[in-house]
Amino acid sequence: MPTATIPALPLLEDYPEGSVLPVEGADQPTWIVRREVLSRLALELRDNPETQFDLMLDLCGVDYPDRDERFEAVYHLYSLPRGERLRLKVPLTEADPVLPSLIDVWSACDWFEREAWDMFGIRFEGHPNLRRLLTHEAFQGHPLRKDYDPARRWILTEDKIYRPDPQPPGGDTDDDIFERMTINIGPSHPAMHGTFRVVACLDGEIIVASEVEIGYLHRCFEKMSETHTWQQVIPYTDRLNYCSSFINNVAYCRGVEQLLGIEPPPKAVWARTILSEFSRIMDHCVCNGTTLVDTGALTNFWYMFQPREEIYGLLEACCGARLTVSACRIGGLLQELPPDFEARCRNLLETIPAFISDVDKLITKNRIWLDRSVGVAAISGEEAVNRGWTGPCLRAAGVAYDVRKAHPYDLYDTVDFEVPVFQGGDVNDRFRVRMAEIEQSLSIIRQLLDRGMPEGGFIVDDPHVALPPKEDAYTQMEAMIYHFKLIMDGIQVPPGELYSMVEGANGELGFYIISDGSGKPYRIKVRPPCFPLMATFSRLMNGGTLSDAIATLGGLNVIAGELER
Amino acid sequence: MAHPSTPQPYKYTLAERLYLPLLSGMWVTLRHFIGNVFGRRKSYTIQYPEERRGYSPRFRGHHILTSRPDGSLRCVACFLCATACPAECIHIEAGEHPDVNIEKYPVVYDIDMLRCVFCGYCVDACPEEAIIMSNNYDMAFFDRASSIVTKDELQKPFTYDPAQLGYRPRYPEEDAQRAQAREQVRAGTLDLVAEARRRHGEAQDTSAASAS
Numbered sequence: 098m099p100t101a102t103i104p105a106l107p108l109l110e111d112y113p114e115g116s117v118l119p120v121e122g123a124d125q126p127t128w129i130v131r132r133e134v135l136s137r138l139a140l141e142l143r144d145n146p147e148t149q150f151d152l153m154l155d156l157c158g159v160d161y162p163d164r165d166e167r168f169e170a171v172y173h174l175y176s177l178p179r180g181e182r183l184r185l186k187v188p189l190t191e192a193d194p195v196l197p198s199l200i201d202v203w204s205a206c207d208w209f210e211r212e213a214w215d216m217f218g219i220r221f222e223g224h225p226n227l228r229r230l231l232t233h234e235a236f237q238g239h240p241l242r243k244d245y246d247p248a249r250r251w252i253l254t255e256d257k258i259y260r261p262d263p264q265p266p267g268g269d270t271d272d273d274i275f276e277r278m279t280i281n282i283g284p285s286h287p288a289m290h291g292t293f294r295v296v297a298c299l300d301g302e303i304i305v306a307s308e309v310e311i312g313y314l315h316r317c318f319e320k321m322s323e324t325h326t327w328q329q330v331i332p333y334t335d336r337l338n339y340c341s342s343f344i345n346n347v348a349y350c351r352g353v354e355q356l357l358g359i360e361p362p363p364k365a366v367w368a369r370t371i372l373s374e375f376s377r378i379m380d381h382c383v384c385n386g387t388t389l390v391d392t393g394a395l396t397n398f399w400y401m402f403q404p405r406e407e408i409y410g411l412l413e414a415c416c417g418a419r420l421t422v423s424a425c426r427i428g429g430l431l432q433e434l435p436p437d438f439e440a441r442c443r444n445l446l447e448t449i450p451a452f453i454s455d456v457d458k459l460i461t462k463n464r465i466w467l468d469r470s471v472g473v474a475a476i477s478g479e480e481a482v483n484r485g486w487t488g489p490c491l492r493a494a495g496v497a498y499d500v501r502k503a504h505p506y507d508l509y510d511t512v513d514f515e516v517p518v519f520q521g522g523d524v525n526d527r528f529r530v531r532m533a534e535i536e537q538s539l540s541i542i543r544q545l546l547d548r549g550m551p552e553g554g555f556i557v558d559d560p561h562v563a564l565p566p567k568e569d570a571y572t573q574m575e576a577m578i579y580h581f582k583l584i585m586d587g588i589q590v591p592p593g594e595l596y597s598m599v600e601g602a603n604g605e606l607g608f609y610i611i612s613d614g615s616g617k618p619y620r621i622k623v624r625p626p627c628f629p630l631m632a633t634f635s636r637l638m639n640g641g642t643l644s645d646a647i648a649t650l651g652g653l654n655v656i657a658g659e660l661e662r
Numbered sequence: 663m664a665h666p667s668t669p670q671p672y673k674y675t676l677a678e679r680l681y682l683p684l685l686s687g688m689w690v691t692l693r694h695f696i697g698n699v700f701g702r703r704k705s706y707t708i709q710y711p712e713e714r715r716g717y718s719p720r721f722r723g724h725h726i727l728t729s730r731p732d733g734s735l736r737c738v739a740c741f742l743c744a745t746a747c748p749a750e751c752i753h754i755e756a757g758e759h760p761d762v763n764i765e766k767y768p769v770v771y772d773i774d775m776l777r778c779v780f781c782g783y784c785v786d787a788c789p790e791e792a793i794i795m796s797n798n799y800d801m802a803f804f805d806r807a808s809s810i811v812t813k814d815e816l817q818k819p820f821t822y823d824p825a826q827l828g829y830r831p832r833y834p835e836e837d838a839q840r841a842q843a844r845e846q847v848r849a850g851t852l853d854l855v856a857e858a859r860r861r862h863g864e865a866q867d868t869s870a871a872s873a874s
């Protein structure tokens with residue numbers, strides 16, 4: 098496990114003794130913070146030119162029932178100008194699990210705090226709307242607490258349903274009051290890309306206030322993974338962002354591999370990089386294709402879905418499934434690559450650009466599209482960062498943050514590629530960023546293929562991690578014992594914790610993994626890249642027309658599987 | 663590094679103002695239209711169920727319980743597959759086997775296909791190669807009860823026809839192909855890039871032929 102050095106920051110001297118304690122030997126700089134100083138520290142961390150932690154990546158709770166201070170709220174911060182990470186842990190007692198809300202420091206905290214309240218019952222004082230986020234109104238208890246029985250069911254009855262009624266600030270004084278209309282879109286609506294619900298208050302065609310409800314696809318991935326072995330979590334990660342499930346596999350497996358201190362063999366890393374890039378292309382195709390459908394440009398949808406079809410074919414040849422691939426294993430890949438892997442990849446490299454250029458010719462300079470997208474749902478880079486955005490949507494707003502460049506993993510430091518950045522922060526630029534990234538991904542794949550497939554195995558040769566080859570398991574006693582042991586007890590991951598991140602198709606996809614050495618994950622928290630995007634959706638919609646809202650949602654590429662876990 | 667505080671939207675060029683690029687877009691759709699009508703383009707739409715997609719020999723479809731030469735199940739009811747299954751959808755009840763050399767056999771072996779996530783972990787776990795997968799994905803049920811597939815139904819589709827097998831521990835034919843390709847590349851008689859082009863050309867030719 099990589100250990101990080103603790104930055105000796107001058108600002109710590111001003112705090113009372115013991116209120117901020119650096120932790121030794123963590124994977125990234127970690128401070129244990131008393132809640133009394135949290136607000137002040139947060140503000141200072143954001144504004145001090147020595148620190149500049151402007152991006153709040155993730156906030157989650159952890160439950161340690163055996164400790165005096167049972168709960169821990171964990172903040173993951175990132176400093177874009179300095180490229181540094183920081184983890185803040187705030188211990189809380191069961192009797193008084195209250196924290197100051199940090200919404201004023203990082204607006205990204207809004208939904209993250211609601212989630213922590215929902216899942217752990219940590220209250221955030223000063224939060225304007227601390228309602229449950231992922232579970233429903235009739236739900237009782239906090240499901241991610243260790244003493245919550247996973248089999249417990251709660252039924253939402255008609256009388257308890259929350260009925261959003263967004264009203265514009267300023268109330269009913271406006272003359273137009275009689276023309277206002279509140280409409281409900283979703284949760285099952287073709288424009289909602291999954292299962293979201295939006296209640297919008299319209300003044301004519303303009304949305305003046307809106308409220309977003311999520312949680313319809315919440316299946317508590319994080320709780321389920323606590324009752325499964327490390328290997329068994331992989332099929333669950335497929336179902337996070339199901340448009341690019343391979344990247345989720347990689348992100349999770351990398352995290353566990355780092356905890357175990359093992360390196361997958363070069364061939365596995367090579368194939369992971371190539372297939373991740375193909376998955377990214379696929380994800381961008383789906384996003385751009387559906388955005389265009391939502392704005393009425395159906396043809397592009399067919400053009401964009403053809404490369405996706407081909408990539409599905411490649412993934413299926415590698416692992417046997419198209420959508421939910423489960424193609425990675427901890428320590429490598431599920432199987433040897435198919436014999437025609439390189440030929441198929443080359444083939445794809447030749448076919449995909451034609452489709453992309455068709456869409457490019459149809460759309461990029463098309464004034465009908467431009468009129469629908471330029472300046473729509475625009476957000477400044479500053480605000481996007483404050484709201485916790487990452488990925489293509491952030492890069493469309495002029496901030497060039499890409500995990501592949503800033504913290505290269507796998508083979509990304511050995512290939513040449515650019516991070517496309519646009520300045521508009523609107524629907525059009527989100528579209529253009531994705532188109533440009535498809536080009537970059539193709540170029541990455543080409544470079545890797547030119548290098549040739551590395552020799553060697555597809556998974557680590559370590560019987561404590563990877564199943565022995567079937568031939569051996571059938572014939573040799575020792576391999577047989579390892580095989581049994583690995584299936585019955587799972588991989589034994591040493592105690593520790595770690596935040597591992599990759600650049601998902603939507604932004605920084607992080608896995609905060611805690612192991613207590615028991616053979617099952619103690620806690621897995623996914624940092625879903627589209628969560629902060631969706632949290633901003635209401636703000637982006639307000640002031641625009643209803644049709645703009647639909648185009649906006651398409652461009653944000655929010656995937657319910659990942660958003661609600 | 664200060665982040666941009668105001669978005670700067672895209673500026674239209676004169677040609678864009680005049681809607682001129684629409685012409686090239688129209689040419690794109692026209693080209694596709696002509697191509698489709700005269701069948702020169704590979705069509706990605708499959709006329710299912712008359713036409714079926716070809717899957718790789720690794721496809722994770724309906725399970726198969728394999729048999730011994732005498733027709734009995736290879737499964738020894740060791741429960742490894744049920745343990746490995748993340749969806750907890752395999753239900754086994756073990757019984758004593760009349761043959762003393764084989765300790766146990768499954769009296770009941772059910773898989774709930776509605777719970778199954780087709781991850782293939784059961785295949786990975788089995789020490790007897792008693793469970794493998796086929797490339798059959800036609801699974802539709804009229805009620806929940808019939809989604810629970812029993813051991814007889816799981817044994818039934820078993821054939822030794824590799825064309826119908828899916829995810830399994832060994833692929834002799836793939837290994838042979840791989841060895842052959844490696845030999846050829848080493849000997850300089852196979853150029854992977856040219857091979858990819860050739861295959862792609864073939865794919866287009868066959869689809870053109872089948873369309874016309």
Ligand code: SF4
Pocket residue numbers: 743746747748749750751752773777778779780781782783784785
């Ligand atoms: S494929 Fe996966 S989910 Fe289905 S029975 Fe096998 S192990 Fe269980």
Ligand code: SF4
Pocket residue numbers: 736737738739740741742743744754787788789790791792793
């Ligand atoms: S199918 Fe294989 S793993 Fe499952 S009980 Fe039978 S022998 Fe064991």
